[in-house]
Amino acid sequence: MNRKIRVTVWNEFRHEREAKHPAREVYPHGMHAVIAKALSASPDFEARTATLDEPEHGLTKDALETTDVLIWWGHAAHGEVRDEVVERVHQRVVLGGMGLIVLHSGHFSKIFRKLMGTTCDLRWREMGEKERIWVVEPNHPIAAGLPPHFEIPHTEMYGERFDIPAPDALVFVSWFQGGDVFRSGCCFNRGIGRIFYFRPGHETFPIYHQPEVQRVIANACRWAAPADCPPTRFGQAVTPLEKC
Amino acid sequence: MNRKIRVTVWNEFRHEREAKHPAREVYPHGMHAVIAKALSASPDFEARTATLDEPEHGLTKDALETTDVLIWWGHAAHGEVRDEVVERVHQRVVLGGMGLIVLHSGHFSKIFRKLMGTTCDLRWREMGEKERIWVVEPNHPIAAGLPPHFEIPHTEMYGERFDIPAPDALVFVSWFQGGDVFRSGCCFNRGIGRIFYFRPGHETFPIYHQPEVQRVIANACRWAAPADCPPTRFGQAVTPLEKC
Amino acid sequence: MNRKIRVTVWNEFRHEREAKHPAREVYPHGMHAVIAKALSASPDFEARTATLDEPEHGLTKDALETTDVLIWWGHAAHGEVRDEVVERVHQRVVLGGMGLIVLHSGHFSKIFRKLMGTTCDLRWREMGEKERIWVVEPNHPIAAGLPPHFEIPHTEMYGERFDIPAPDALVFVSWFQGGDVFRSGCCFNRGIGRIFYFRPGHETFPIYHQPEVQRVIANACRWAAPADCPPTRFGQAVTPLEKC
Amino acid sequence: MNRKIRVTVWNEFRHEREAKHPAREVYPHGMHAVIAKALSASPDFEARTATLDEPEHGLTKDALETTDVLIWWGHAAHGEVRDEVVERVHQRVVLGGMGLIVLHSGHFSKIFRKLMGTTCDLRWREMGEKERIWVVEPNHPIAAGLPPHFEIPHTEMYGERFDIPAPDALVFVSWFQGGDVFRSGCCFNRGIGRIFYFRPGHETFPIYHQPEVQRVIANACRWAAPADCPPTRFGQAVTPLEKC
Numbered sequence: 001m002n003r004k005i006r007v008t009v010w011n012e013f014r015h016e017r018e019a020k021h022p023a024r025e026v027y028p029h030g031m032h033a034v035i036a037k038a039l040s041a042s043p044d045f046e047a048r049t050a051t052l053d054e055p056e057h058g059l060t061k062d063a064l065e066t067t068d069v070l071i072w073w074g075h076a077a078h079g080e081v082r083d084e085v086v087e088r089v090h091q092r093v094v095l096g097g098m099g100l101i102v103l104h105s106g107h108f109s110k111i112f113r114k115l116m117g118t119t120c121d122l123r124w125r126e127m128g129e130k131e132r133i134w135v136v137e138p139n140h141p142i143a144a145g146l147p148p149h150f151e152i153p154h155t156e157m158y159g160e161r162f163d164i165p166a167p168d169a170l171v172f173v174s175w176f177q178g179g180d181v182f183r184s185g186c187c188f189n190r191g192i193g194r195i196f197y198f199r200p201g202h203e204t205f206p207i208y209h210q211p212e213v214q215r216v217i218a219n220a221c222r223w224a225a226p227a228d229c230p231p232t233r234f235g236q237a238v239t240p241l242e243k244c
Numbered sequence: 245m246n247r248k249i250r251v252t253v254w255n256e257f258r259h260e261r262e263a264k265h266p267a268r269e270v271y272p273h274g275m276h277a278v279i280a281k282a283l284s285a286s287p288d289f290e291a292r293t294a295t296l297d298e299p300e301h302g303l304t305k306d307a308l309e310t311t312d313v314l315i316w317w318g319h320a321a322h323g324e325v326r327d328e329v330v331e332r333v334h335q336r337v338v339l340g341g342m343g344l345i346v347l348h349s350g351h352f353s354k355i356f357r358k359l360m361g362t363t364c365d366l367r368w369r370e371m372g373e374k375e376r377i378w379v380v381e382p383n384h385p386i387a388a389g390l391p392p393h394f395e396i397p398h399t400e401m402y403g404e405r406f407d408i409p410a411p412d413a414l415v416f417v418s419w420f421q422g423g424d425v426f427r428s429g430c431c432f433n434r435g436i437g438r439i440f441y442f443r444p445g446h447e448t449f450p451i452y453h454q455p456e457v458q459r460v461i462a463n464a465c466r467w468a469a470p471a472d473c474p475p476t477r478f479g480q481a482v483t484p485l486e487k488c
Numbered sequence: 489m490n491r492k493i494r495v496t497v498w499n500e501f502r503h504e505r506e507a508k509h510p511a512r513e514v515y516p517h518g519m520h521a522v523i524a525k526a527l528s529a530s531p532d533f534e535a536r537t538a539t540l541d542e543p544e545h546g547l548t549k550d551a552l553e554t555t556d557v558l559i560w561w562g563h564a565a566h567g568e569v570r571d572e573v574v575e576r577v578h579q580r581v582v583l584g585g586m587g588l589i590v591l592h593s594g595h596f597s598k599i600f601r602k603l604m605g606t607t608c609d610l611r612w613r614e615m616g617e618k619e620r621i622w623v624v625e626p627n628h629p630i631a632a633g634l635p636p637h638f639e640i641p642h643t644e645m646y647g648e649r650f651d652i653p654a655p656d657a658l659v660f661v662s663w664f665q666g667g668d669v670f671r672s673g674c675c676f677n678r679g680i681g682r683i684f685y686f687r688p689g690h691e692t693f694p695i696y697h698q699p700e701v702q703r704v705i706a707n708a709c710r711w712a713a714p715a716d717c718p719p720t721r722f723g724q725a726v727t728p729l730e731k732c
Numbered sequence: 733m734n735r736k737i738r739v740t741v742w743n744e745f746r747h748e749r750e751a752k753h754p755a756r757e758v759y760p761h762g763m764h765a766v767i768a769k770a771l772s773a774s775p776d777f778e779a780r781t782a783t784l785d786e787p788e789h790g791l792t793k794d795a796l797e798t799t800d801v802l803i804w805w806g807h808a809a810h811g812e813v814r815d816e817v818v819e820r821v822h823q824r825v826v827l828g829g830m831g832l833i834v835l836h837s838g839h840f841s842k843i844f845r846k847l848m849g850t851t852c853d854l855r856w857r858e859m860g861e862k863e864r865i866w867v868v869e870p871n872h873p874i875a876a877g878l879p880p881h882f883e884i885p886h887t888e889m890y891g892e893r894f895d896i897p898a899p900d901a902l903v904f905v906s907w908f909q910g911g912d913v914f915r916s917g918c919c920f921n922r923g924i925g926r927i928f929y930f931r932p933g934h935e936t937f938p939i940y941h942q943p944e945v946q947r948v949i950a951n952a953c954r955w956a957a958p959a960d961c962p963p964t965r966f967g968q969a970v971t972p973l974e975k976c
Contacts, residue, residue, distance in 0.1 A: 094362055094407070097871060115361040118338055118435050123480045129488040132973065134648045134669050139829060139924040139959035146961075148649065149973075157484075160622045160661065161636060163338070163435055163476065168410055169900075173648065173661060173669045177974075179485030181622050181661045181669050191362050191407055192871040227871035232407065236367045240401075240422030241864065241881075242909075244373040341627060376729065378892045378913050383585060383680040383715035392893065393729075404866045404905065405880060412657075417892065417905060417913045421730075425866050425905045425913050436627040471627035473634075485620065485637075486665075582850055582895070605847040606826055606923050611968045617976040645972075651826070651923055651964065654900055666972030679850050679895055720895065724855045728889075728910030732861040 004046040005225045008067040009036045010059065012074040013051040015203040023203040031073055031201070031208050038214040045221060052077055059085050064092045069099035069221045072106045073201065086110045094191025095232045099224025101217065104201035107158075112197070115190050116164050122182070123159040129177040131155045131200070133184055133212075140171045142185060142196065142219045150212040156202045158182050164197070172216075174199060185216070187223075192232055194224040248290040249469045252311040253280045254303065256318040257295040259447040267447040275317055275445070275452050282458040289465060296321055301329050308336045313343035313465045316350045317445065330354045338435025339476045343468025345461065348445035351402075356441070359434050360408050366426070367403040373421040375399045375444070377428055377456075384415045385467045386429060386440065386460060394456040400446045402426050408441070416460075418443060429460070431467075436476055438468040492534040493713045496555040497524045498547065500562040501539040503691040511691040519561055519689070519696050526702040533709060540565055547573050552580045557587035557709045560594045561689065574598045582679025583720045587712025589705065592689035595646075600685070603678050604652050610670070611647040617665040619643045619688070621672055621700075628659045629711045630673060630684065630704060638700040644690045646670050652685070660704075662687060673704070675711075680720055682712040736778040737957045740799040741768045742791065744806040745783040747935040755935040763805055763933070763940050770946040777953060784809055791817050796824045801831035801953045804838045805933065818842045826923025827964045831956025833949065836933035839890075844929070847922050848896050854914070855891035861909040863887045863932070865916055865944075872903045874917060874928065874951045882944040888934045890914050896929070904948075906931060917948070919955075924964055926956040 011032035015023040027034055036047040048067075050058025052074075064070070070089065074081065089111050092098045102112045107120045131152040135143045159180030165188070172185030184199035198216060201207050208214070255276035259267040271278060280291040292311075294302025296318075308314070314333065318325065333355050336342045346356045351364045375396040379387045403424030409432070416429030428443035442460060445451050452458070499520035503511040515522055524535040536555075538546025540562075552558070558577065562569065577599050580586045590600045595608045619640040623631045647668030653676070660673030672687035686704060689695050696702070743764035747755040759766055768779040780799075782790025784806075796802070802821065806813065821843050824830045834844045839852045863884040867875045891912030897920070904917030916931035930948060933939050940946070 117359040117361040123482045125482050125484060127484065127488055132667055136648050138649055138961040139921060139926065141959065144960035159482065160624050161626060165409065165434060166412055175663060175667055175669045177486060177488040179620055179663055181663045189871060190409060194871065227873065228876035229870040238367045238369050240369060240371065242421060242423035244371055244421040376911055380892050382717040382893055383677060383682065385715065388716035404868050405870055419907060419911055419913045423864055423907055425907045433627060438627065471629065472632035473626040603849040605849040611970045613970050613972060615972065615976055647970065653897065653922060656898055665974065665976040667974035678897060726855045726857050726891065728857060728859065730909060730911035732859055732909040
């Protein structure tokens with residue numbers, strides 16, 4: 001891609017606006033603002049944001065058609081995301097090749113479950129324990145420039161069994177202080193779109209301020225940018241190429 | 245599994261009942277009847293049938309709970325399959341481990357698309373051309389006892405690009421007289437269920453009467469029978485296993 | 489397979505014979521004896537053993553041709569395994585479909601490296617720390633009957649990056665007390681043979697006495713037993729099946 | 733990668749120098765010359781060549797260390813490639829991350845077989861028949877800019893079963909006039925190196941003069957260029973990251 005990659009950072013943006021919620025302090029303008037700002041520091045990206053409470057959740061047809069990669073953070077309000085918007089995002093990924101980066105509690109979003117076809121359920125625990133993320137595929141573009149492992153000092157734990165299809169590539173595996181493991185960085189191709197699930201991130205820990213986490217998200221946006229291939233067309237009855 | 249595998253063969257069963265439809269001659273009692281009879285010839289299986297126009301499409305909660313493997317053939321009436329039945333089948337596969345064998349035009353069924361997360365679209369042509377099916381993973385259980393390749397004398401063509409996630413195992417690839425190829429035998433794990441898509445089969449060609457095709461379906465039922473693992477449970481917040 | 493699965497348990501069998509080596513106490517007759525005895529408790533298996541210091545390492549042409557699944561434990565004497573025996577085992581796996589279960593330090597055996605094509609290197613630490621093995625694919629036959637996780641109280645640690653090709657199925661991931669993770673149960677198809685790498689096992693910890701570990705090994709032997717497919721033949725120039 | 737990708741095109745270069753061999757006319761300066769020239773037309777590449785009969789086959793330590801991607805064509809003289817050079821290439825791929833593009837009859841080269849761990853055998857027929865290459869993963873970087881299918885008017889046939897490990901990505905499948913199919917574009921990760929096997933190419937057909945084929949090779953070189961990750965180091969005994 002010879003132009004900037006157009007990233008839209010979508011956030012539910014509710015916790016950060018609740019009175020006295022600890023998220024207000026860590027992310028006064030929302031997690032999306034921190035992620036978009038970090039991306040904007042690179043000349044590779046042009047970053048915008050969109051949130052649940054905007055009209056059409058900020059994901060109008062126009063907004064999606066000018067988005068190369070969509071980042072998704074949701075948690076408490078998955079059910080409020082309208083089905084027609086989910087359908088629109090799904091089509092833009094599968095038929096149009098828009099990349100999708102699903103963060104943390106986005107594992108339970110309608111769009112991720114629809115793309116995976118499974119429950120996307122997992123085990124979890126919120127005690128602020130330590131997480132260490134291990135790179136298991138060091139040559140993957142999403143691991144570019146990372147050390148062999150890095151730590152999240154305090155996080156919510158997500159543990160296996162994570163009910164997803166086996167990923168097309170497994171880039172990261174997490175170790176947790178409390179005794180669990182998790183497939184933390186998972187790549188999927190669906191239609192002509194590329195999808196990356198990245199586990200870290202929580203509304204009350206400053207995880208999206210961490211340079212390693214920002215690096216992973218930027219790498220993932222580069223990897224998930226649309227391929228140079230025509231959009232998928234439907235319903236083709238075809239004449240034979242050979243005599244029959 | 246030390247007992248018989250309980251297979252339910254589901255068929256839309258409309259073409260075979262239409263006046264003057266050629267399917268009537270090839271499958272006077274429906275494709276499901278031929279498939280179920282072939283399975284019943286083996287002591288491994290106990291085969292039943294269910295069809296679209298039965299109450300709840302024959303797929304009541306009880307029927308599904310006593311089914312180890314569900315075979316699915318649909319074509320013209322995918323839209324008439326009720327969403328709550330699709331949801332029930334989905335849960336029985338993903339959470340309960342029921343196997344699912346999707347045949348031919350079932351690629352566009354609601355249940356297959358829901359499990360795959362993609363459009364499941366493909367290219368097609370109905371000229372009665374020849375198909376040759378090649379075994380690309382000879383040690384896969386679904387290829388057991390097959391020759392390196394076998395032919396379907398006359399068939400409807402399905403051609404790539406087949407819009408599915410990369411299968412967990414690719415067992416068969418088809419060659420078509422008219423110049424196309426197709427990933428004809430694809431294995432997927434979704435939740436704790438095993439899914440096999442098998443391309444051959446059409447209402448007006450006697451494909452389900454072919455011994456090789458019957459062999460593949462029987463092999464697939466053995467492979468897809470539920471694993472010896474507990475049903476998936478939801479929503480687990482867990483206490484730590486280590487101090488944290 | 490309607491007859492017993494013939495398993496040969498191969499062991500380097502050096503540590504257990506060294507004067508004053510702690511392995512003598514834990515495995516007085518060798519690790520192979522404990523593994524073979526555990527398998528023999530099931531009517532599914534007929535278990536034999538073979539060791540490095542037997543003629544041809546106990547792996548004569550005849551021995552291999554009557555072996556369905558070979559279990560491999562080696563550590564300090566990988567270099568003493570003769571190349572022609574490695575070649576013979578390789579051919580028996582790839583061309584003949586013999587299953588191969590590679591245990592623990594067998595990751596550095598000539599046969600495993602030859603089959604993988606990579607260094608099979610890893611990080612390691614011997615402090616007797618705790619390991620917890622998590623099932624990530626509960627419907628895999630090798631996980632049959634296992635709980636969601638189980639522990640090895642004291643073990644040698646193996647940590648990522650484990651330099652293997654991405655496995656065809658990843659069944660287990662390990663958590664270690666010292667902060668590492670590892671892909672502990674990995675399935676591979678090579679030729680018509682099935683290969684399972686299983687991490688646990690060490691000469692001075694009683695790991696092969698553990699019921700869960702014995703269960704995994706037995707499951708793996710069932711999974712890796714030869715498929716019902718003809719042995720691979722070489723060098724086929726073929727006449728066309730269609731006019732050309 | 734912000735600099736040019738340094739590609740070395742290696743060719744056995746024997747057929748093209750034999751008196752009266754038809755390869756002389758199609759490739760008077762060798763297939764490597766045509767491939768290198770096509771790559772050099774893009775500002776992305778700096779292309780060199782190396783051949784079997786040069787000292788050390790042209791693959792000295794220095795030559796390899798300044799090569800980002802190695803393209804390999806061999807056929808009649810696989811056995812003459814010296815084992816220490818094969819070992820050197822292997823280490824440069826697996827430990828150093830050099831990309832490797834293996835063309836056509838290179839499937840039987842020592843280096844490809846060593847990396848795959850299998851026989852890499854296949855079925856073949858030399859009748860000059862037509863091949864049609866289908867894109868099955870249109871969003872893969874190696875398919876960039878290609879139409880849904882393209883033809884090789886006259887080629888040597890390679891048919892399944894192709895004895896390779898299941899590829900990490902399957903990009904192309906070929907249809908042959910004589911009735912066969914083949915997995916023609918296969919991606920593998922081994923160590924930190926990326927490997928692409930591409931089927932087309934034969935010494936007496938002008939296949940490497942075809943624009944689509946040149947495009948695939950250029951795409952593959954971009955995809956296989958070394959990742960931004962440190963070279964693999966060996967033999968690491970490590971101190972614990974957590975108390976144990």
